[in-house]
Amino acid sequence: MGEDRGLLPDGVSGPADLVDRLAGVGYLADTGLATAAYLALRLHRPLFCEGEAGVGKTELAKALAALLGAPLIRLQCYEGIDASQALYDWDFPRQLLHLRAAEAAGATDADALESELYSRRFLLARPLLAALETTPSVLLVDEVDRADDEFEAFLLEVLSEYAVTVPELGTLRAAVPPVVVITSNRTRDVHDALKRRCYYHWLDHPDFEREVAIVRLRVPEASARLAGQVTAAAHALRGADLVKPPGIAETVDWVRALAALGAVGLDPGLAAATLGAVVKYREDAERVRALDVGALVARAVAGS
Numbered sequence: 001m002g003e004d005r006g007l008l009p010d011g012v013s014g015p016a017d018l019v020d021r022l023a024g025v026g027y028l029a030d031t032g033l034a035t036a037a038y039l040a041l042r043l044h045r046p047l048f049c050e051g052e053a054g055v056g057k058t059e060l061a062k063a064l065a066a067l068l069g070a071p072l073i074r075l076q077c078y079e080g081i082d083a084s085q086a087l088y089d090w091d092f093p094r095q096l097l098h099l100r101a102a103e104a105a106g107a108t109d110a111d112a113l114e115s116e117l118y119s120r121r122f123l124l125a126r127p128l129l130a131a132l133e134t135t136p137s138v139l140l141v142d143e144v145d146r147a148d149d150e151f152e153a154f155l156l157e158v159l160s161e162y163a164v165t166v167p168e169l170g171t172l173r174a175a176v177p178p179v180v181v182i183t184s185n186r187t188r189d190v191h192d193a194l195k196r197r198c199y200y201h202w203l204d205h206p207d208f209e210r211e212v213a214i215v216r217l218r219v220p221e222a223s224a225r226l227a228g229q230v231t232a233a234a235h236a237l238r239g240a241d242l243v244k245p246p247g248i249a250e251t252v253d254w255v256r257a258l259a260a261l262g263a264v265g266l267d268p269g270l271a272a273a274t275l276g277a278v279v280k281y282r283e284d285a286e287r288v289r290a291l292d293v294g295a296l297v298a299r300a301v302a303g304s
């Protein structure tokens, strides 16, 4: 028997290979993240990614799906989400149509009709069930911190068994459990029980070199100088105690905006004029102005 490679794609024999494969689908991971993803695939455990908004958590799940050639099935969490929204629903309108048609055709066996109405074909799979029924697949449980405790407990149950029980149908079990990525922006702490089930990784903002590389990948039309200077300025803004520090997407947007204006480098005037690409709160805009964008950019540009 060969070694158990879990869900690893062919040719991936260590985290370094995964760094390369992820880069091949446009995702630049550092060694820490690649190691976490490698182990999650190899040991077949959900990967729990926590970090501030915009550090690349959601994108990682997309990249894993792309490199595995598997569909990405996304469960976006929100306040008040419950099991039926995550798991399944009965397709009531279609059940009703079927019932009418059966009655018109003179069906008389009520029991038979009922079991027909509550068969798999009238069950609408929501993301969790869809992922259990799709092999292979990548299940993204996005922003779990927005859901409540009860939902977390329910999720833990599904991820422990990779099966769900529909009272009318019995237990539906995944032939091969999906690759699972759970993300949290840490607006609250997620319970230990759920984390214990997972491989955990904290994502930080990328370091300067990696972020420049991401920017250049996303905005190839921007000059290297512009990419470097804007990234340096974005890093400086992250240290400025803002309500919403810029994520990678904001750095990318900022560079894209400047490139669209024909800029090949950043100067204080341009930075002030395009701040809306990177600072999205009025308080933050005021704070940045008070800090003196000019000086901040001049320092960042000098240092990059």
Ligand SMILES: Nc1ncnc2c1ncn2[C@@H]1O[C@H](COP(=O)(O)OP(=O)(O)O)[C@@H](O)[C@H]1O
Residues within 6 Å of the ligand: 026, 027, 028, 029, 051, 052, 053, 054, 055, 056, 057, 058, 059, 060, 183, 214, 218, 247, 248, 249, 252
């Ligand atoms: N490692 C990365 N490599 C390439 N692009 C990245 C990376 N991390 C983030 N991005 C870019 O930044 C954007 C924001 O990332 P996202 O995954 O949405 O952040 P999060 O889910 O952590 O809030 C993505 O759309 C993507 O373009």
Ligand SMILES: [Mg+2]
Residues within 6 Å of the ligand: 054, 057, 058, 059, 142, 183
């Ligand atoms: Mg996200």
